[in-house]
Amino acid sequence: MAAVTQTRVETAPAAPTGDPAINFVSVHKSFGRGLGAVQALDGLSLSIPRGVVYGLLGPNGAGKSTLLRILAGLIRPDRGEVRIFGDPATPSGRRRLGMLIETPSFYPFLTAREHLRMLAASSATSLPVDTVLERIGLAKAADKTVSGFSLGMKQRLGIGCALVTEPEAIILDEPTNGLDPDGILEMRALIHDLVHRDGLTVLLSSHLLDEVERVCDRVAILQHGRLVAEGAVADLLDREGRFWLRVDHPDGLVTQLDGRGQAGDGGVYVRIDQAEVPDLIQSLATSGARIHEAKWIKPDLETVFLWQTREMK
Numbered sequence: 001m002a003a004v005t006q007t008r009v010e011t012a013p014a015a016p017t018g019d020p021a022i023n024f025v026s027v028h029k030s031f032g033r034g035l036g037a038v039q040a041l042d043g044l045s046l047s048i049p050r051g052v053v054y055g056l057l058g059p060n061g062a063g064k065s066t067l068l069r070i071l072a073g074l075i076r077p078d079r080g081e082v083r084i085f086g087d088p089a090t091p092s093g094r095r096r097l098g099m100l101i102e103t104p105s106f107y108p109f110l111t112a113r114e115h116l117r118m119l120a121a122s123s124a125t126s127l128p129v130d131t132v133l134e135r136i137g138l139a140k141a142a143d144k145t146v147s148g149f150s151l152g153m154k155q156r157l158g159i160g161c162a163l164v165t166e167p168e169a170i171i172l173d174e175p176t177n178g179l180d181p182d183g184i185l186e187m188r189a190l191i192h193d194l195v196h197r198d199g200l201t202v203l204l205s206s207h208l209l210d211e212v213e214r215v216c217d218r219v220a221i222l223q224h225g226r227l228v229a230e231g232a233v234a235d236l237l238d239r240e241g242r243f244w245l246r247v248d249h250p251d252g253l254v255t256q257l258d259g260r261g262q263a264g265d266g267g268v269y270v271r272i273d274q275a276e277v278p279d280l281i282q283s284l285a286t287s288g289a290r291i292h293e294a295k296w297i298k299p300d301l302e303t304v305f306l307w308q309t310r311e312m313k
């Protein structure tokens with residue numbers, strides 16, 4: 001397998017000024033002891049700018065939930081630092097965050113409005129419950145009991161509960177998990193509006209890569225508790241393009257490319273900058289290689305994810 005260097009994309013989409021919303025600095029966390037210990041986070045550093053939808057991706061066991069649980073204060077890191085809007089993560093700092101990191105549970109016999117009113121009464125919020133209901137698209141269903149709600153409506157009510165305290169950032173663990181296509185569309189619109197209309201920051205984890213590609217401005221891909229790729233989605237897709245060639249002797253070409261080529265789909269994927277393509281073709285032609293087909297492949301996020309996480313195994 002090709003050696004992989006960590007991919008960092010420096011250009012952010014209209015990066016807002018000021019401290020990042022959330023900063024993880026060299027965070028370590030392991031579970032268990034001795035030979036059975038699991039290193040869930042291995043010195044992870046990550047900066048989530050304000051005003052973006054930020055996606056946290058990674059295969060099962062990559063460390064996403066551990067990171068979110070540390071951010072929420074549910075577990076402590078062994079080492080490292082978490083900062084929220086520039087300040088160390090303390091209980092009062094965490095009040096600037098709204099969290100939906102476990103499946104929300106509700107009283108089935110209470111209405112959406114009653115749930116939000118209860119929460120509003122127990123927090124010093126000035127945000128009217130009707131405003132929250134509007135924001136989460138439940139104004140019309142406000143006085144219906146939760147027992148009749150779809151999973152998507154419950155998820156949106158969960159976000160409403162997180163919004164009651166007027167957070168500046170919202171943390172969502174798998175917000176579209178289990179939703180039907182309509183529910184996914186509604187959730188996507190809500191997340192988009194929270195960030196691009198209301199100015200919040202959203203950090204979410206998800207396995208639905210096409211969904212993440214649609215809704216997120218930036219993403220981080222985790223693997224074995226480390227960061228393997230990070231950046232603005234559009235830049236990441238541009239940077240992670242591959243040049244694919246069908247030649248007579250793919251294995252020979254893989255050897256010739258010295259770590260930059262990988263056999264696949266009946267040809268060879270070459271990891272090079274798009275600007276280097278003419279030189280590559282010229283050198284292959286000079287060396288007598290017979291090229292039957294050649295194309296630049298612009299990947300989708302799922303492909304980037306698979307390339308990154310498989311190469312790191």
Ligand SMILES: Nc1ncnc2c1ncn2[C@@H]1O[C@H](COP(=O)(O)OP(=O)(O)OP(=O)(O)O)[C@@H](O)[C@H]1O
Pocket residue numbers: 031032038039040058059060061062063064065066067
């Ligand atoms: N409480 C725990 N006790 C022991 N091991 C744990 C605990 N929590 C997490 N782990 C281990 O830490 C590693 C990271 O787990 P984590 O749940 O953070 O991954 P994840 O990326 O969220 O995975 P998934 O996508 O499956 O939710 C895994 O190997 C997991 O088994």
